[in-house]
Every structure is written in C-alpha cells, then in structure tokens.
Amino acid sequence: MNKLELRQTILSLLQHKHAVAISSAQRAIESATDEETVPEHKYDTLALEASYLAHGQAMRVQECEQEIQMMSDLVLPESPTKIGLGCVVELIDADDQVKWFFIAPCSGGLKVDIEQQSIMLVTFDSPLGKALKAKQTGDEVEYQVGQYSHCYEIEAIH
Structure with missing residues (x-):
C-alpha cells in the first residue's frame, strides 16, 4: 500500500x-x-x-x-508495529471480510478508493479508532456503536 x-x-x-x-x-x-x-x-x-x-x-x-x-x-510511519496516526490497517471480521482503514487526524468517515481497495478514514475520536489505538497485528478489536457490537482481528499494519 x-x-x-x-x-x-x-x-x-x-x-x-x-x-x-x-x-x-x-x-x-x-x-x-x-x-x-x-x-x-x-x-x-x-x-x-x-x-x-x-x-x-x-x-x-x-x-x-x-x-x-x-x-x-501528517508523518507517515514506514514500518509501524503498533497502530498510530498515519497507519493503514487491514482488519478481518468474523465472516472473513477484509476491511481497510487509514488512521487519520481528521476527516473520519471519508472513503477513498485506491489500488482496487476502498479505505475509510478513522480518527482516534471514533469508537473504532479508540479500540484500535496502540494495538498490534494479531490483536482482536471489539467496539460497540449503539446496540451493535463489532469484532475484528488485525491482519496487518502498514
């Protein structure tokens, strides 16, 4: 990426x-x-x-x-081991669906299509962003929005 x-x-x-x-x-x-x-x-x-x-x-x-x-x-980290600003995160849900997120300082919710991937910007102010902060590859992330609970595994951090 x-x-x-x-x-x-x-x-x-x-x-x-x-x-x-x-x-x-x-x-x-x-x-x-x-x-x-x-x-x-x-x-x-x-x-x-x-x-x-x-x-x-x-x-x-x-x-x-x-x-x-x-x-x-925004400083883009080259080989991050933990999730921080400027990271591209690949998550897999329970149905093995891959989702891509870019950890950004602003513009949360904006979707960008690049290299045949749809990537959503996420800030650390969002429920998902709070759950992802400082996590590593292989960690599970669970967060709730309203009455819905979401669970992902961190596949890769770029």
Whole structure:
C-alpha cells in the first residue's frame, strides 16, 4: 500500500471539498449583501438569516483549510508495529471480510478508493479508532456503536 499516494488522493478530495466550501461561502455572502435581502419591515429576517449562513459557510472554509493542513503535516510511519496516526490497517471480521482503514487526524468517515481497495478514514475520536489505538497485528478489536457490537482481528499494519 503506497501511503504517499493515499495521502495525495485524500488531499485531492479535501481540496475539492474546500473549493466547494469557498463557492458556497461566496454565494452566501452575495445573498447576505444583496439589495433584495434588505428588510422591508421589522419582522423581515431574510438578511439576518443570510448573514448567519454566510458566517457558517466561512467557518466551514476554515475547517477545510485546517483539515488540509493536518493531512499535509501528517508523518507517515514506514514500518509501524503498533497502530498510530498515519497507519493503514487491514482488519478481518468474523465472516472473513477484509476491511481497510487509514488512521487519520481528521476527516473520519471519508472513503477513498485506491489500488482496487476502498479505505475509510478513522480518527482516534471514533469508537473504532479508540479500540484500535496502540494495538498490534494479531490483536482482536471489539467496539460497540449503539446496540451493535463489532469484532475484528488485525491482519496487518502498514
């Protein structure tokens, strides 16, 4: 598994997300400052609502920039023996289904397709991430989400 290529693919997805956020923020700002949103009476809140939306979109742009920076700064371990940030983890469930995860500092839940593999980003804040932290190849991992329990064996750490 080429982790540099994986990180570059993740960065491309995050940059696309950032571009969409910038576009959305610009449209929200234009809407908030448009002369059609000027209040006609004291109960007309369209301009106020538009300004709240513009603020939220601006915060989303900042979050995207932080995610891109964190992923760019991430040190990718070369031969990890324990699961940590930057590791690609291969897990096998009870039905012998293989699942791939990338331990990331952000963007948990993002799915990336690379080298005919679907890899999901997991952070240490998630139930699975907490269960995986500092584990080794061969260890079993069990975690619960709601009423569902999940169990995996760690097949490999890259």
